[in-house]
Amino acid sequence: MLTSSEIKQIKSLKDKANRHEQQKFVVEGEKMVAELAHSAFTIIAVYATDEWIEQSSNxxxxxxxxxxxxxxxKELERISSLKQPQSVLALVAMPQQPETEIQFKDIILAFDDISDPGNxxxxxxxxxxxxxxxxxxxSTSVDLYNPKTIQATMGSIFRVNVFYTDLEKWxxxxxxxxxxxxxxxxxxxxxAVAKKRPAVLVFGNESRGVSQSIQQLIDQAISIPKFPDEKSSPVESLNIAMSAAIFCSEWRRD
Amino acid sequence: MLTSSEIKQIKSLKDKANRHEQQKFVVEGEKMVAELAHSAFTIIAVYATDEWIEQSSNxxxxxxxxxxxxxxxKELERISSLKQPQSVLALVAMPQQPETEIQFKDIILAFDDISDPGNxxxxxxxxxxxxxxxxxxxSTSVDLYNPKTIQATMGSIFRVNVFYTDLEKWxxxxxxxxxxxxxxxxxxxxxAVAKKRPAVLVFGNESRGVSQSIQQLIDQAISIPKFPDEKSSPVESLNIAMSAAIFCSEWRRD
Structure with missing residues (x-):
């Protein structure tokens, strides 16, 4: 049984400012909560229906x-931010950002003002x-703890470190x-490009691309070629997540 | 000025059955309508606000x-299926499906029961x-003319041919x-696989993958390797659109 103040508090976490003030975020769904349970994240509470409790593993x-x-x-529906609420919702403590711990090895992805949580x-x-x-x-990028971001990670949020910083300075x-x-x-x-390591692959905002000031700092501009060629194709752009998938694949295939 | 029966008719096109019965579908937004205007598709009507008309090119x-x-x-808001209605909406005639015209050359993508319109x-x-x-x-795949499919194509629907058929038989x-x-x-x-052509790349349903009966008909099963390897990575799957992006890139890079 949830009190109305508990419901209010959980619902308030749909707002970024509230999430960061309370240092808490919400994770929903069976798969996500199963991954959360096995992760190193600190769980504050897990709200589940009878059905979920019966079906879950010991x-x-x-x-x-x-x-x-x-x-x-009905209570779960009230606190959920999903269109189709599932049978379980967890309240999780935000981990401390280990900003000083970025290690320059292998591949690092960097985002200059990514704005869409699903992306x-x-x-x-x-x-x-x-x-x-x-x-x-x-720092101007969309919040990692946005419910849409969390759900789109399909549990990968518990295994990948995301750091926020002044990207140009960094x-x-x-x-x-x-x-x-x-x-x-x-x-x-x-x-055709040489895939050096450690590599930082910088992606720009969905509409504006990589800012001029950051473009001036990088070593190599890279693109996914259009087919048959730039001139004869009328397509304007690839979605940033599709494009990231291809760049990651290119670095890994070598 | 729209009559209430016009509004009702346009809104009815949110349903697949109505779209196919009337052989009409809806396209929304400035970019989409600009691409539509230059396409070979038959436009029935374009509903636009004063603002759009002023700003559009001659x-x-x-x-x-x-x-x-x-x-x-306000009228546009009533007929729109977008959360944030734009300033223009077009009613378009569904083109006849040129089913007999599939040409076996280059690369063909095939989908065994794809279910998400955005994908x-x-x-x-x-x-x-x-x-x-x-x-x-x-034939069991999501409808091409679903408003979410149309919007996610960003205009590419006017340049790519999509055929529906009994996939196993085909x-x-x-x-x-x-x-x-x-x-x-x-x-x-x-x-590592040889990229032969013509190639048909078959993708399965988002949850169930490629059906057993179709798996038995194909020449070569292919995968995008996980890193570092299958065993030590806990990730279950890549989104079908991400995976399609990588496979297309692989066929084009050779």
Missing amino acids: DIKGLLKEKLIKVKT LGSIIRIADWFGIKQIVCS VSANKQNATFYATLLNGKSVY | DIKGLLKEKLIKVKT LGSIIRIADWFGIKQIVCS VSANKQNATFYATLLNGKSVY
Whole structure:
């Protein structure tokens, strides 16, 4: 049974400012909560229906223990931010951002003002597939703990580290620590470019691309060639998550 | 000024059955309507606000001519299926499906029961980027003219042909006409496989994958390798659109 103040508090976490003030976020759905239970994240409470509790493995229930709170389906609907609420919702503590711990090795993805939560979530899922464990976002980027981002990661949020920082300063300060690539529309073909490591692959905002000031700091502009060629194709752009999938694949195939 | 029966009729096109009965579908937004105006599709009517009419080029207005109907913002909101209605909406005639015209050349994408409209739309956009002009969908797949599919194509729907057919029969009848690849979780690495042409790349349903009966008909199972390897990575799957982006890129890079 949830009190109305509990309901109000959980619902308030749909807003970024409230999430960051309370240092809490919400994770929904069976798959996500199962991954959460096995992760290193600190769980505050898990609200689940009878149905979920009956169907869940003892393994997961053992991990959640006294944090598991039984609620009615109607209560879950009230606190959910999904269109089709599922049978379980968890309240999770935001981990401390380990900003000083970015390690210059392998591949790092960086986002200059990514704005769509679904895109960021999809990209975290792709990074996880390709074993890329570090993502850097400009401070102006969409919030990692946005419910749409969380859901789109399909659990990969628990395995990939996302850092927020002043991206221009960070690139500028770390020019010697990696080769910086910017994904632009008029760069060198990604199929032909040397894939150095450590590599930072910088992606721009969905509409505006990579900012001029950051473009000036990078080592190599790269692109996914259109077919048959730039001139005869009327397509304007690839979605940023699709484009990230291809760049990650290109670095991993070598 | 729209009559209430016009509003009712346009709104009825949100349902697949009504779209196919009337052989009409809806296209929304400035970019989409601009691409539509330059396409070979038959436009029935374009409903636009004063604002859109003022800001549009004479080029586009010339193409639309007497099909352009001025409406109020409130009227447009009533007929729109977008959360944030834009300033223009077009009613378009469904083209006849040129089913007998599938040409076995280059690359063809095939979908065994794709169910998410956004995924299908994103894939059409990717195909367009890579100059892939033919997509085959099983009859049970999501409708091409679903508003979410249309919007996700970002205009590529006007340049890529999508055919609906009994996919199993079609694969079976055309085994000699192309090399059939199925994208599975346990196939040969796409980085290592010979990229024959004409190629048909078969993708499965978002949850169930490629059906057993179709798996038995194909020539080669292919996969995108996880990093570092299948065993040590806990990620379950890549989104179908991301995966399609990588497979298309792999066929084009050779």
